[in-house]
Amino acid sequence: MKISVIGAGFVGATTAQRIWEKNLGDVILHDIIEGMPQGKALDMMESAPLLGVESKIVGTNLFEDCANSDIYVITSGLARQPGMSREDLLNRNAEIASGVAENIARFSKNPIVIVVSNPVDVLTYLIALKTKLPKNRVMGMAGVLDSARFRYFIASELGIAPQEVQAMVLGGHGDEMVPLPRFATVSGVSIEHFLSKEKIEQLIKRTRDGGAEIVQLLKKGSAYYAPSAAILEMVESIVKDQKGCYPALPGVKVNTESLVNMWAFQWSSEKME
Template sequence: MKISIIGAGFVGATTAQRIWEKNLGDVFLYDIVEDMPQGKALDMMESAPLLGVESKIVGTNRFEDCQNSDIFIITSGLARQPGMSRDDLLNRNAEIVSGIAENIQRFSQDSIIIVVSNPVDVLTYLMAYKTKFPKNRVMGMAGVLDSARFRYFIAEELGIAPQEVQAMVLGGHGDEMVPLSRFATVSGVGIEHFLPREKIDQLIKRTREGGAEIVKLLKKGSAYYAPSAAIMEMVESIVKDQKRLLPCSAWCEGQYGIHDQYVGVPVILGKNGIEKIVELPLTGKELGELQESARHLAANIAKLNLSHR
């Protein structure tokens, strides 16, 4: 597999390392900053004798080196700073993603695209609009990360191993995300058997503010360790055709009452990209929150002033 990562900053470089160390494919790390991706790629490749990794990482400033990639991961763009929302990044990052979309359409028309740049759901819509790729091959990374945060916060509160916790977060990657506590379990047992409602609500609030919490602590920049792990999980499911059930920003055509829009929903992720959207039996309140999140995203998409097609 040829996996190209567009943007060699903290998220892109850490993602490259995780994918490369898993031997999921040859990684091409692209950035416009001269020599920077080459330096990071060389640094990682020099650890190959110690790690026994057989794949390669190539750093490049030439987009054409990413030609015929099987998967593109888009991490380019401005990162959040303290006091900023993901939506504040919209205009500048939309310009960047539009340029990337044009290059992908030019060099790799059969690839699968995973958008990571924020605001991710809106930029995923933009990427699909610009490339005109089938919607199953364009998706956004958000739900896997938000769900991982929710799972960790539950495990931390209960003092148990994080891998024992399963949870699902739907909706847009922002303050309107929808952590589904009713589906959160510890080894199959609902978390309401372990935690009072008040505590669960606190964990939901912390999940919604999870990215901002890290931005505030870092003072400059945003998260990249957990996001890169989330991206790697999605890539692995595609490369190995695992058909994992994962929450991703996917194109809805009536599912959950949402039409012609990208929003975080559970999907089956395999070699063809998004192979199916799974509709969970949501309560009226849960469905209302998901649809409200979608309306917020639609309002931001409208700011892009894209002509209808």
């Protein structure tokens, strides 16, 4: 199994490390910054004798080194900064994602693509368009992370282990998020038996603002430990064919076409051909 992580920033490097340490396959860590993916990959490989990891991880600046990957995880692009709007992020990251998609189509046949870069719903649709992959091969990572945050906040409020909480959040990040509190349970019992309606609404709001809360605390950069764990969950389920059921964003048009077209107009219609 060959797994390529595109983008060697905090999310990408941490994701590559988690996948590599799980021995899920050989990992390619790609970034355009010369030396950065190579240095991080070498640092990880030097820990192999201590961790007992048999897989390899290689850093590169050449996309052709990612050729014939079974799975691509796209984390490249700018991280969200305090005060940055959805449109700001789109304008900066869409061109990057478009170039990555073109390279995937060029160097690999029928891979699975997990999109992490934000705004994830729009970029998932854009990458699906550019790669021309079947709709079940391109997915955006959002719900797994947001569901984990919702579960943690519920568990923290009740003072119980997070593993005892089951909950699902659909949709994209932020205002597009759709938490499903009526399906959230603690050992099979609805959280409505333990928490007031007002408290549940507070936890939903905190879940919606989960990423922004971390951005505000960090002052620079955004979350990467929880996102990388969510990506690992998806990758491991795919590699091991665990038949897991996870919320993910499809690479289809769901109120994203206007934003994609806005970006296409700004960067010229040739980008979408």
